Amino acid sequence: MIHSVALGADHGGYALKEAVKEHLLARGIEVTDFGTHSEESVDYPDMAVPPCEAVLRGEVEAALLFCGTGVGISMAANKIHGIRACCCSDIFSARYTRAHNNANALCMGGRVVGAGLACELADAFLDTDFEGGRHAARVAKLAAIEENH
Numbered sequence: 001m002i003h004s005v006a007l008g009a010d011h012g013g014y015a016l017k018e019a020v021k022e023h024l025l026a027r028g029i030e031v032t033d034f035g036t037h038s039e040e041s042v043d044y045p046d047m048a049v050p051p052c053e054a055v056l057r058g059e060v061e062a063a064l065l066f067c068g069t070g071v072g073i074s075m076a077a078n079k080i081h082g083i084r085a086c087c088c089s090d091i092f093s094a095r096y097t098r099a100h101n102n103a104n105a106l107c108m109g110g111r112v113v114g115a116g117l118a119c120e121l122a123d124a125f126l127d128t129d130f131e132g133g134r135h136a137a138r139v140a141k142l143a144a145i146e147e148n149h
């Protein structure tokens with residue numbers, strides 16, 4: 001189970017971040033919020049970096065990232081060495097991206113999913129552990145791609 005997360009969002013994901021943040025705090029999850037803190041327009045690549053860096057420094061276990069679709073901020077996060085981000089709008093993927101991909105960032109779209117589903121996606125992600133075993137070798141291959149391209 002993941003007990004600590006960093007949050008990041010652009011304006012398109014701001015409202016959803018706020019809803020998920022309230023849910024996480026009520027659950028007792030440790031939350032570090034890197035913004036954005038309003039509906040004012042900001043660029044999603046800028047908002048992906050600080051929470052992902054907090055993950056890589058070991059300050060939190062995972063990042064939860066939000067933009068309008070969840071896609072742009074997941075692309076930005078996946079450019080960062082050591083981040084394995086998944087954009088999810090279904091519970092199965094949110095669970096198995098932890099179990100099989102050892103994802104350390106979950107991305108959601110504020111214009112795609114409602115607050116209720118987003119909180120359940122976050123729960124599925126946080127409550128699932130990496131299974132290791134044969135999946136560890138595959139995740140190592142992801143890291144090798146990162147090293148070689």
Ligand code: RB5
Pocket residue numbers: 010011012013044067068069070071072073
């Ligand atoms: C911003 O309008 C929007 O493009 C952004 O939130 C995100 O959906 C990009 O992938």
